[in-house]
Amino acid sequence: xxxxxxxxxxxxxxxxxxxxxxxxxxxxxxxxxxxxxxxxxxxxxxxxxxxxxxxxxxxxxxxxxxxxxxxxxxxxxxxxxxxxxxxxxxxxxxxxxxxxxxxxxxxxxxxxxxxxxxxxxxxxxxxxxx
Amino acid sequence: xxxxxxxxxxxxxxxxxxxxxxxxxxxxxxxxxxxxxxxxxxxxxxxxxxxxxxxxxxxxxxxxxxxxxxxxxxxxxxxxxxxxxxxxxxxxxxxxxxxxxxxxxxxxxxxxxxxxxxxxxxxxxxxxxxxxxxxxxxxxxxxxxxxxxxxxxxxxxxxxxxxxxxxxxxxxxxxxxxxxxxxxxxxxxxxxxxxxxxxxxxxxxxxxxxxxxxxxxxxxxxxxxxxxxxxxxxxxxxxxxxxxxxxxxxxxxxxxxxxxxxxxx
Numbered sequence: 001x002x003x004x005x006x007x008x009x010x011x012x013x014x015x016x017x018x019x020x021x022x023x024x025x026x027x028x029x030x031x032x033x034x035x036x037x038x039x040x041x042x043x044x045x046x047x048x049x050x051x052x053x054x055x056x057x058x059x060x061x062x063x064x065x066x067x068x069x070x071x072x073x074x075x076x077x078x079x080x081x082x083x084x085x086x087x088x089x090x091x092x093x094x095x096x097x098x099x100x101x102x103x104x105x106x107x108x109x110x111x112x113x114x115x116x117x118x119x120x121x122x123x124x125x126x127x128x129x130x
Numbered sequence: 131x132x133x134x135x136x137x138x139x140x141x142x143x144x145x146x147x148x149x150x151x152x153x154x155x156x157x158x159x160x161x162x163x164x165x166x167x168x169x170x171x172x173x174x175x176x177x178x179x180x181x182x183x184x185x186x187x188x189x190x191x192x193x194x195x196x197x198x199x200x201x202x203x204x205x206x207x208x209x210x211x212x213x214x215x216x217x218x219x220x221x222x223x224x225x226x227x228x229x230x231x232x233x234x235x236x237x238x239x240x241x242x243x244x245x246x247x248x249x250x251x252x253x254x255x256x257x258x259x260x261x262x263x264x265x266x267x268x269x270x271x272x273x274x275x276x277x278x279x280x281x282x283x284x285x286x287x288x289x290x291x292x293x294x295x296x297x298x299x300x301x302x303x304x305x306x307x308x309x310x311x312x313x314x315x316x317x318x319x320x321x322x323x324x325x326x327x328x329x330x331x332x333x334x335x336x337x338x339x340x341x342x343x344x345x346x347x348x349x350x351x352x353x354x355x356x357x358x359x360x361x362x363x364x365x366x367x368x369x370x371x372x373x374x375x376x377x378x379x380x381x382x383x384x385x386x387x388x389x390x391x392x393x394x395x
Contacts, residue, residue: 038167039174056195057149057168057175058156058202065160088166 014097014104017070023063026053028072028094028102035076035093038064064092072098141188142176149173149195155203155224200228222256247290255283265322274324274378278331281371282310294356294364295345302350305341312337313372324383331376335369342366 020028030036030044042055055063067073076091094102116122149172153165172195179187207221226249233240233248240248262275285306288294295302316330342365344350346358356364 039171042171042175054194056198056202057171058198058206060171061160061164061168062202062206065164088170090167 012097014100017072017101018105018108020101020105021063022053023055023059024067024072025102025105026055027060027063027067028098028105031073031092031094031098032102035091037089037091039089041092067098068092071095072101074098138177138180141180141185142173145176145188145192146170146173152196152199155199155228157206160206196228196231200225218260219257222253222260225256226253248287251283251286255279262322268382270378271324271382274327274331274375274382277371277378278313278334278375281368281375282313284371285309285368288364292355295341295350295361296354300350300354302345305344309334309337309341309368324379328376328379328383331372331379335372335376338365338368338372342369 026045026049027041029048030041036044038057038060042060045053045055064073068075072095073092074095076093078087078090113122146169150165150169153161153168156165175191175195176188179191183190204221204225207224229252230245230249233245259276259279262279263272265271285294289303289306293300293303294306313330313334316333317327320326320330342361345361
């Protein structure tokens, strides 16, 4: 299922869902520190990547649909009364399983970066004060 | 070039309504579940762009969004409708309609005849690709078919638009019908078997080169654009594509024969 986003039959093994697509990973990272609505996810991704990644509505909600079907994220209802907020917006958050999937993907990427550094294909981080 | 706040709000509202109507491109399942939120998000993006960059920002957002919508709508529909030929035809029709939106918005001089011709060409090429891909070959086989079809598509399109040998109405351009005929006849003879498809595409490349040689020997189209050098470059480009396709078919044939290819009937 990895690389095809997440969807179809549910699995209980986070490893079955990785590697995640770029869109799915960005959605999970946006939700890692709290629940957000769709536009909030878009803004978080844009700010975090310095504008290099901009999720369009089609990409975002395609990913949300599959992540929800896979049990990786869940809806946490709608909000009302917040100024400027629209009551029709739905908020999403990571499930416990979603946290495991994100951790497994980050670990996989970390391994890749460490391997790249070992091979000199990636600049080593500069020591503090250098 | 920024409009007033009320003008911005009106532009965002109009854009949201237009986007809502385009959401029909997505499968009903996704549209029913998330369509409202997608439209809300798009409205927020419109407001953001209008506030930051005005009308130009909104135009850039629309350009990004239309491309994304085409890609993701096809992707979502493919995942819902995978493997069904009828549904594939629907997808091609949808893609054709979306591609025709580009000249509709950017080339107001196009006539109805231009749209019909372009639509038939795009739709026909898409159908032909579905037919080739449906033979169940490996990636090289599908890629080979895609390259050959892209070359045929461009050959017809360029000839209709500007002509390769002189102007579009230059009679010498009719020789390219012969090139396509060689390719089509070759595919029928090959019955989609990769090694034979490779030979058919080599024959097509040879026919393409022959047209260029004839044009140069008899000085056809030398007095008008694209000129002798242009004729050489354009024909060389198409010969390269047909040869590349032939080599890919040959490579595909070494791996395995696609299911159904070469079967009688």
